[in-house]
Amino acid sequence: MLDPYQLTVHTLTLRQLGTASQLAEVTGQELADVEAGLEKAAADGAVVAAKDKYMISPAGRTLLDEVYPTAFGTFRSSPQIGEAMDAFETGVNKQVLALTTDWQTKEVGGERVPNDHGDADYDAAIVDKLARVHEKTARVLAPLSAEDPLVDRFLDRIGTALTRAEGGETDYVSGVRVDSVHTVWFQLHEHLLRLTGRERPE
Structure with a gap:
């Protein structure tokens, strides 16, 4: 499965633009964990910040494409x-x-x-x-x-x-x-x- 950071980035593929609280509502993560994940993702270039809202970047999509096969291997082989x-x-x-x-x-x-x-x-x-x-x-x-x-x-x-x-x-x-x-x-x-x-x- 995805770690908390990866899950935060993943959530922006489900809700294309959102605040930290809106993303937390999607996954049920603690708001503080989402905020920390978004801060790191913005620094990494995996998400783009627009005021208080975020969207995934091409680098973020590349990150997920690399982790999905391992994180979701059980689902894909069942x-x-x-x-x-x-x-x-x-x-x-x-x-x-x-x-x-x-x-x-x-x-x-x-x-x-x-x-x-x-x-x-x-x-x-x-x-x-x-x-x-x-x-x-x-x-x-x-x-x-x-x-x-x-x-x-x-x-x-x-x-x-x-x-x-x-x-x-x-x-x-x-x-x-x-x-x-x-x-x-x-x-x-x-x-x-x-x-x-x-x-x-x-």
């Missing part, structure tokens, strides 16, 4: 994890992408139009379907979460977003300014790809 990833890509990931499209648009008169979220029943049905896919995802990814607690953290954050969406905070389905289902799902997917050395499907 047939069970490979099967779980196949199930993730062909099943729940496609379902979440389709439901996100259904959330953002709806069919009216045979055409897709933007969803104005005026139909509460339509929206509630999609949130309910997302919740069922979330439960299934936990089962699909069990072989990975058994080895990496960060996978469960992503699933917990998705669950939190779903709870807020169920309470009427519709931005928590696909909003980009909050830790929505869609935003955290993207982070989860990117983390899984880096664990397993796979490319994001087109």
